[in-house]
Each structure stands twice: as C-alpha cells, then as structure tokens.
Amino acid sequence: MKKLNRKIASSAIIAALYVVITLLMAPLSFGVIQLRLSELFNHLAAFNRRYILAVTMGVLIVNIFSPLGPIDMLFGTLGTLIGTTLTYVLAHKITNLFFKFMIATLCQMPGMFLVALEMHIYAKLPIFPTYWILALGEIASMLIGAVIVYLLSKKINFYE
Template sequence: MVNEKKTTGQGRNVALVAVVAALYAAITLMIAPFSFGPVQLRLSEGLNHLAAWNKRYIVALGLGVLLANLVSPLGWIDWVFGTLGTVIMTTITYFLTRNMKNALAKIITSTVVVATIGMAILAGEFVFAFNIGASGAFSSGSHGGIFAQWLAYYISVVPGELFSLIVGGVIIYILNKTIDLSK
C-alpha cells in the first residue's frame, strides 16, 4: 500500500511547481516587450525570493524561465543560459538561506544573490550572444573589450532587476505572514 500522506505531499509539490512556473511565464509574457533584452523589466523575477523558502521553487523558477524564454529574441541562447542562470542563482539562494528564520533576511540575501550573481550571468549571456551575432530583435550597442561589454550589460540589467526584486520582496514578505511558504 502506498503511503497516502507521501503521495499527497508529492502531488502538492508538483502542483506548486506548476503554478509558480506558469505564474512566472505569464507575468513575463504579459509585459513581453519589456521582459527581454539588455535593458529589461521582468517583474516575474520577484518570484526568485521563493527559493529562500523551499528548494521546489528552484525547479519551478527554472521551468518558468524556460517557458517564458521560448519566445525570447535570443532563442536557444536564452533557453539554455537564461534557465541555467536562474537555476544557479536560486540554488545559491536556497543554500544560503535554508537555516535563516527571518523573512526579511531571506529576502535581502536573495536580492543580493540575484542582483549580483544572477545578473552577472545574464550579462555574460548577452556578451556571448551578441559576439556570435545572435542579436535577435535587439542589437548590442556595446563595444570594446569583453569586460567592457559585460560591465555595460550588467549595469543595464541591474536597475530593472532591483525594481522587480523589491516589488516581489514586498509581496513575498506579506504572503509569508499568512502562508507558510516553506511547506
């Protein structure tokens, strides 16, 4: 006989992964023209804070990014590197915050990880994409050496990311007051 409680828990996990992935993709696609490119506002990035509460959200956010990036002007580059970057930064967030009890500390840690490591990976993705000519619907506009290009892209993506993380952080903080996000 299958353990009914374990099966119910697994079903709940799968459902939560699907809901968060769909929510990430839907929010991204709702403002799609602004969700892609070297200067972007991807409000769905505020959901990255969820990884500080439960490792299932690493999978959920990775899937959400993959789904959203299926329409990215960068094509396969964004499918692979965008998804991989999200999995890396949310995994780091999870491990750094898994023993923290304070919600604000979790959100601050998540914000720092995503705005530094996550955006560094994204800037690297843009350098790679534009140097191989995969400009898609937007052009590079960055010239100079590899580091100069990386720095220009990093500086261009951080403001929108910080805005999204602050908005998402406020929502997740309030949500955490009424829902146990770790379960």
C-alpha cells in the same frame, strides 16, 4: 501521496505564473533593460528548495519566446538555477524575512552576469555596462517582489 501531489501542483503553478507574468510584461521582460516582475518568485527558493526547480522551469519555458532564442534558454535558465540554488543554500535557515529577501536579491547577481555575457556574445554589447543595467533592473524587480512575497507570506506558508 496527497502531499507529493500538492507539492508538484504548487511547483507547476509557480512555473506557470512565472511564464504568464513574464509574457504579459514582454516589452519589459527581454532585452538589456529588464523589469521582470516574475523574478519575485526567486524569493521562494529562500523558503523551500522545491521552488528552485519550479522557477528554473518557468524561466526555461518563457525564454523559448525570447528574441535571443536558444542562447537565452541556456544562459538565462542557468543563471536562474545558480541564483535560486545559492538563495536556498544561504537563506533557507534564516528566520528574519528582511535578511532572507536581501540574500535572495543578491544571489541573483551572478545570473545577471551570465545574461550580460549572453548579450555580449549575441549582440556584441559591452559586458560590464550591460551587467550593471541588468543588475539594476533585477534589484528593482526583486525589491518589488520582496514586498509582494512578504505580504503573501502572511497568508501562505512557503516553507511547506
């Protein structure tokens, strides 16, 4: 029971950290040009599947505050669920951290397409230019996040 409680608590902490970091950086967290440093938590799905739900819940909660409202809660959360699930499926058995992080980064790209589609529907923005701008911001966030998660992985066992 202690182990289960610890897993639930650590997942709740990840979701809460996602929300706090995103809201602290709100001007960069919403819109076409995004640099959501909280996206670093997507890398955790490469270590353990429980982080899929933790990060997805964080996205769902923080997107309540999105200027796009319920549509962002739907598309953004679905994109994260897809990206983190793909990350887990493709990367959880890989031991090389560089490849783990690269896979996690690339797995977020389908989610960026969903966000671009959302912005096309809501704000009539062109899908493909919007996608590329979002994808570049996501890649930057994930690369910065890879460095942070790598450094943290020296002290924290994300596999547990």
